[in-house]
Amino acid sequence: MKNDLLLKAARGENINRYPVWLMRQAGRILPEYRAVRNSLDGFKSLVKNPDLCCEVTIQPVDILDVDAAIIFSDILVVPEAMGLNYEMIEKKGPWFEKTIRSEFDFKKLDSNIDINDRLGYVFEAIKKTKKELNQRVPLIGFAGAPWTIFCYMVDGQGSKTFSESRKLLYQNPILAHDLLNEITNTTIQYLKGQIHNGVDIVQIFDSWAGILPKNQYEEFSMPYLEKICNAINEVPKTIFCKGAFSSIKNICLLNCETVGLDWTMNIPVVRTIVGEKKTLQGNLDPCLLYASSKNIEKETQKLLDSLSSKRHILNLGHGVYPDTNPENVKTFIKTIKNYEIN
Amino acid sequence: MKNDLLLKAARGENINRYPVWLMRQAGRILPEYRAVRNSLDGFKSLVKNPDLCCEVTIQPVDILDVDAAIIFSDILVVPEAMGLNYEMIEKKGPWFEKTIRSEFDFKKLDSNIDINDRLGYVFEAIKKTKKELNQRVPLIGFAGAPWTIFCYMVDGQGSKTFSESRKLLYQNPILAHDLLNEITNTTIQYLKGQIHNGVDIVQIFDSWAGILPKNQYEEFSMPYLEKICNAINEVPKTIFCKGAFSSIKNICLLNCETVGLDWTMNIPVVRTIVGEKKTLQGNLDPCLLYASSKNIEKETQKLLDSLSSKRHILNLGHGVYPDTNPENVKTFIKTIKNYEIN
Numbered sequence: 001m002k003n004d005l006l007l008k009a010a011r012g013e014n015i016n017r018y019p020v021w022l023m024r025q026a027g028r029i030l031p032e033y034r035a036v037r038n039s040l041d042g043f044k045s046l047v048k049n050p051d052l053c054c055e056v057t058i059q060p061v062d063i064l065d066v067d068a069a070i071i072f073s074d075i076l077v078v079p080e081a082m083g084l085n086y087e088m089i090e091k092k093g094p095w096f097e098k099t100i101r102s103e104f105d106f107k108k109l110d111s112n113i114d115i116n117d118r119l120g121y122v123f124e125a126i127k128k129t130k131k132e133l134n135q136r137v138p139l140i141g142f143a144g145a146p147w148t149i150f151c152y153m154v155d156g157q158g159s160k161t162f163s164e165s166r167k168l169l170y171q172n173p174i175l176a177h178d179l180l181n182e183i184t185n186t187t188i189q190y191l192k193g194q195i196h197n198g199v200d201i202v203q204i205f206d207s208w209a210g211i212l213p214k215n216q217y218e219e220f221s222m223p224y225l226e227k228i229c230n231a232i233n234e235v236p237k238t239i240f241c242k243g244a245f246s247s248i249k250n251i252c253l254l255n256c257e258t259v260g261l262d263w264t265m266n267i268p269v270v271r272t273i274v275g276e277k278k279t280l281q282g283n284l285d286p287c288l289l290y291a292s293s294k295n296i297e298k299e300t301q302k303l304l305d306s307l308s309s310k311r312h313i314l315n316l317g318h319g320v321y322p323d324t325n326p327e328n329v330k331t332f333i334k335t336i337k338n339y340e341i342n
Numbered sequence: 343m344k345n346d347l348l349l350k351a352a353r354g355e356n357i358n359r360y361p362v363w364l365m366r367q368a369g370r371i372l373p374e375y376r377a378v379r380n381s382l383d384g385f386k387s388l389v390k391n392p393d394l395c396c397e398v399t400i401q402p403v404d405i406l407d408v409d410a411a412i413i414f415s416d417i418l419v420v421p422e423a424m425g426l427n428y429e430m431i432e433k434k435g436p437w438f439e440k441t442i443r444s445e446f447d448f449k450k451l452d453s454n455i456d457i458n459d460r461l462g463y464v465f466e467a468i469k470k471t472k473k474e475l476n477q478r479v480p481l482i483g484f485a486g487a488p489w490t491i492f493c494y495m496v497d498g499q500g501s502k503t504f505s506e507s508r509k510l511l512y513q514n515p516i517l518a519h520d521l522l523n524e525i526t527n528t529t530i531q532y533l534k535g536q537i538h539n540g541v542d543i544v545q546i547f548d549s550w551a552g553i554l555p556k557n558q559y560e561e562f563s564m565p566y567l568e569k570i571c572n573a574i575n576e577v578p579k580t581i582f583c584k585g586a587f588s589s590i591k592n593i594c595l596l597n598c599e600t601v602g603l604d605w606t607m608n609i610p611v612v613r614t615i616v617g618e619k620k621t622l623q624g625n626l627d628p629c630l631l632y633a634s635s636k637n638i639e640k641e642t643q644k645l646l647d648s649l650s651s652k653r654h655i656l657n658l659g660h661g662v663y664p665d666t667n668p669e670n671v672k673t674f675i676k677t678i679k680n681y682e683i684n
Contacts, residue, residue: 213606266556286505
């Protein structure tokens with residue numbers, strides 16, 4: 001591979017500069033993406049079109065010069081593969097017609113699904129992208145964490161509190177664990193399929209980690225993250241648990257190479273916890289990219305100067321916001337690429 | 343006062359049981375509240391009606407047997423007093439027609455307002471409630487933290503990211519500080535007015551504390567909290583910064599009696615930080631109140647058993663959710679009232 005910095009950093013190998021990519025780099029910030037997206041009748045038409053997924057996945061490598069591509073897709077393809085169809089409503093987000101709130105709902109989910117049959121379109125996109133990338137940079141695969149997928153399957157839409165999901169944890173913990181197990185099994189199959197078709201590293205997004213008390217997070221999310229980490233040994237794994245500060249010590253004990261940090265987390269504090277055992281990823285405030293180039297440079301430099309380990313992958317602490325100017329993203333990336341590690 | 347447990351606990355005086363109240367206890371969980379609310383043509387008609395505010399403020403004291411009343415109002419009366427009118431849209435939340443995104447917008451705010459003229463309806467409600475309560479329990483006054491009010495004034499509505507507000511911090515920090523200063527000055531006047539009219543303790547809600555990186559939280563929120571804490575010396579103060587875990591040590595240094603904790607915070611950890619210098623308030627997961635009475639009792643008992651100090655006020659870690667069964671709230675409260683401190 002021409003540029004395998006990301007993989008080296010993930011595995012803790014020697015690097016002379018930090019690799020950088022952005023969560024949601026393939027997406028609305030690029031006019032080239034919007035041109036593709038607007039030619040279609042909806043978000044899902046894009047997700048299910050391997051040729052166009054390949055095209056938008058590679059756009060940020062060409063345009064922004066990032067050190068990795070991440071396959072264009074959505075974490076909600078997993079509940080859909082399990083039999084829970086979703087719609088992506090413009091300016092509102094995902095919406096599920098059916099939700100899982102009882103054993104009856106749970107039993108209606110499709111069982112023993114053939115992952116290649118249900119999610120072959122993602123695998124196809126991965127194969128095409130790998131070929132098209134031609135070993136320029138690694139390709140990242142991903143999935144939602146079981147807890148986060150559970151939130152969408154139970155609440156049926158985005159929410160500030162996901163109180164239906166949290167209610168289920170108290171009212172029917174056995175059903176909750178059954179559903180989490182099913183999601184986990186499907187997710188492992190899905191990630192193995194992604195790896196089989198060519199991704200070089202995988203990331204698990206626990207976007208709603210921050211809404212649970214510590215004891216519940218450690219009962220209803222972490223065991224399933226652990227199961228995934230232990231099942232996937234073919235490629236390095238990154239675990240990103242947004243807002244899960246109370247459990248950060250235990251997250252750092254998971255069988256993964258990299259721990260992602262959101263922009264409210266303190267890198268030096270987490271470094272003290274993990275020592276050199278893990279690579280950390282993150283965590284500039286995505287709103288920094290609204291600042292002037294001078295300030296973007298200054299703050300990025302400050303973060304780089306604060307790193308005390310080579311085990312780091314630069315990223316924002318959250319997905320890049322849709323109205324970010326791509327020129328500002330380039331300034332961020334250039335600053336990192338020009339920074340030499342002593 | 344017949345029951346001044348809350349004030350005693352706030353001041354660190356000796357108590358033989360923990361006081362308890364609930365954030366948002368006056369509100370949608372009570373059918374008696376909904377009856378009042380439904381007789382009116384909107385939320386704001388209730389907020390601006392001192393007689394009805396008094397009525398719904400006292401309902402939870404009568405019905406739920408809590409150890410304090412909190413005046414029924416909204417944190418958004420402050421931006422309205424400054425000249426930014428808001429609407430409360432059913433199932434959507436607050437919405438501002440005008441927002442503050444430039445010096446030009448800022449200059450259009452009303453200056454040198456007469457707080458009694460603008461917010462006299464709240465003071466009137468407080469006076470009536472104090473009289474009606476007849477010294478049964480303390481009356482809590484409140485305001486939003488300047489940073490949280492800023493978020494609504496800049497974004498103009500609720501948001502998961504408040505990216506317009508955070509953008510302004512990077513693009514025009516001077517304007518941000520000017521606006522935060524204005525909000526702070528109005529808030530101090532407002533709290534002093536509440537105290538003058540009878541509230542026995544005040545709470546500051548920094549609901550959007552958790553969306554800022556530590557350095558920005560300490561630049562754009564904490565100095566204004568500090569200014570408020572230092573200006574108010576007539577009654578005890580509670581500071582509740584939801585999600586501000588990175589700054590919790592510094593929050594614990596503020597000149598206040600009580601620090602509120604959300605349900606993701608770990609009480610023993612914070613107790614280690616504060617020792618006996620502060621009272622802590624919280625922090626049961628509001629979703630616990632969806633559980634069976636048996637489990638509500640068990641989990642409440644567990645939290646009570648985990649407290650190592652008398653400096654504690656029981657509460658949820660967030661406002662009680664609207665679809666909570668009042669009977670479950672009663673179970674929660676009874677468990678606390680039956681618990682004797684050794």
